[in-house]
Amino acid sequence: MASFLCKNLPNLLKISPSFKSSNLLNPSCLSMIRKSYSTEMPSEPAQSDAQEPVEPESARKINKKSILETNPFGIAKANPIANNLGWQPTSDTHSALMIEGVAYNKIHIVNIKASKNNTILNLTDHNGNILFTTSAGSVGFKNSKKSTAVAGQSASLALTENAKRRGIKNVRVTVKGFGNGRLASIKALQMGKLNIISITDNTPIPIPFTRPPRPPAKRKV
Numbered sequence: 001m002a003s004f005l006c007k008n009l010p011n012l013l014k015i016s017p018s019f020k021s022s023n024l025l026n027p028s029c030l031s032m033i034r035k036s037y038s039t040e041m042p043s044e045p046a047q048s049d050a051q052e053p054v055e056p057e058s059a060r061k062i063n064k065k066s067i068l069e070t071n072p073f074g075i076a077k078a079n080p081i082a083n084n085l086g087w088q089p090t091s092d093t094h095s096a097l098m099i100e101g102v103a104y105n106k107i108h109i110v111n112i113k114a115s116k117n118n119t120i121l122n123l124t125d126h127n128g129n130i131l132f133t134t135s136a137g138s139v140g141f142k143n144s145k146k147s148t149a150v151a152g153q154s155a156s157l158a159l160t161e162n163a164k165r166r167g168i169k170n171v172r173v174t175v176k177g178f179g180n181g182r183l184a185s186i187k188a189l190q191m192g193k194l195n196i197i198s199i200t201d202n203t204p205i206p207i208p209f210t211r212p213p214r215p216p217a218k219r220k221v
Contacts, residue, residue: 152181
């Protein structure tokens, strides 16, 4: 029994610290094992309640150049750091992007102007040279019917057929205005099997606090 206690004394002390004061322990065995084993449990480092100060996000210095180098498509990936900086995507945002072996900046552009009275579309190359132009009026709609979504869809399908004859498959789309043919024209491009790479909204936004237009003069009787 004494030899068993001497061999397993470190384990017994870890399991039951009260075993040290019991009568089953041989004093000579305890003095011999104390020289080779440490009977005291190592003390844990004291944890301080004070927390490290957290630096506010507004005080952090953000390097715009490093963000562009590490993630050139930060705008397209909705990078929260880029959005907080107030950046706006431009035509050079995806300059390094390749679509079927063609650079993003070399892809043809479809410009859509959706006004409240008509929908005008034109197909241009990457330099802005107009290749084909169509509108709701040129495809057969007249008067107030030119402002309908069906008229915009028909004009967009006519442009799609012309783009296919030119061998164009991938296009970039720019939209301007809030007319009825705005969304219908974009959907018609997809119906015509054109691959839309990007959609850019060029609708002008009025500057706040500008002087409103003069109200119409009242008719004098």
